[in-house]
Amino acid sequence: MSSRCALVSKIIPFSCVDGPGSRLTLFLQGCNLRCKNCHNPWTMGRCNDCGVCAVHCPHDALAFRDGRVFWQEADCQLCDTCLKMCPQQATPMAQTLSVDDVLKQISRAAPFIEGITVSGGEATTQLPFICELFTTLKTTPALRHLSCLVDSNGELGIQGWEKLKPVCDGVMVDLKAWHERTHLTLTGRGNGRIKHSIRWLAEHNLLAELRLLVIPEQTDYLQAIEPLSEFIRALGDVPLRLNAFQRHGVYGEAKEWRSARPEDVEPLAAALQNRGITNIILPALYL
Ligand code: SF4
Ligand code: SF4
Structure with a gap:
């Protein structure tokens, strides 16, 4: 029995877009970045019962x-x-669930899934819950075949990753921009900790996927193609997913931004391939 709890925004029992195969995805409430492009902006904040x-x-x-x-x-x-x-970018529908509550849902889905992904918000803002959930999964005979992945913004410090490492099978991380200033403008924070996390996860064979989100006229990947390519090559043969920004569902100034099209994403893919990066996953569809 485990009583450790998390504030959960939503659980999707069968998802095919949150890691390999069919997965149960757990979206935890609360984030430590404020990305203008966020497609789940109501997962950022915490409800203060304003009514x-x-x-x-x-x-x-x-x-x-x-x-x-x-x-x-x-x-x-x-x-x-x-x-x-909601003025807090929160939701009144978030629920406080214990590890046992979540395990019951995982057990029901288990025959039909390959693993679970903890996403957000930022999953690692509730790290003790994730560690306990994954530990329980790894030690429960009927569930230990499920792979345990985390979808993260990479803000967690190395001590936190060290805690997660023994029970986590992989982490998928977004690098939202290369230059510190661009990252600060897009997310509210610089990207030094995120780059550090990405390197550390790759060194420890935990980086399941690196993701770049192409936002036309906003992101700076092509302008920084040489240092960006060098950074990615140094990670080893990690899958690189290029995502295309879609403005549907975002809040604020990002609603005025242009959605990315193939002609925005493909030049970046070609530039990376020309620099020896070949394990690239392109967007499956553009809306
Ligand atoms: S979810 Fe509702 S009660 Fe909570 S902060 Fe937002 S508007 Fe207020
Ligand atoms: S029915 Fe009410 S609680 Fe449910 S999503 Fe709509 S506003 Fe929110």
Whole structure:
């Protein structure tokens, strides 16, 4: 039995876009970056029970009692009105779940999945929960065949990665821009810690995938192609996924940005290939 809990935004029992094969994906609430391009912007913050959303729920699925908001799942129509109006970029639908609660859901999905992915928000902001969940999975005979992956922004420090290493099968990390200034503009923080994490994970055979998100007129990968290529080559034969920014679902100024098209992504792929980087995964589709 384990009572360690996490604030969980959502669980998708069968996902085919969060790592290899079919996977149960757990989205933890809360992030330490503020990426303008985020497609799950309501996973960034934490609810402070301000009550704003409760008044506006069109289906009376939110109650406000004794200074707290309660989500009544049975009445919820998943219309997302509450997400769009939350001043904290949070959700009233996040639930506090224990490792045991999550294990029950994993057990139900287990015959149909190859593994689980913990994503977010930023998964590693709730590191003790992940460590305990993965440890339990690795020591439960009926579940230990499931691979345990983390989808991360790379902000975690090396001591944190050291804790995760014994029970984690791999980490997928985004590098949102090469230059510090561009990264700061796009995410609210520089990228020194993230580059350090990426190198460390590769050295310890834990970097399952490196991801670059192409945002036309915003990201700087082509301008930094020489140092970027050198950085990626030094990681070894790690899969490099090029993602195409889509403006649908984002908040704020990113709504005005142009979605990426093949002609935005393919020159970067060609430039990387010309510099010896061949393990490249291109976007499966452009919306
Ligand atoms: S989810 Fe957002 S709007 Fe709703 S009570 Fe919490 S902080 Fe307020
Ligand atoms: S998604 Fe939010 S606003 Fe919509 S019905 Fe559910 S609780 Fe209410």
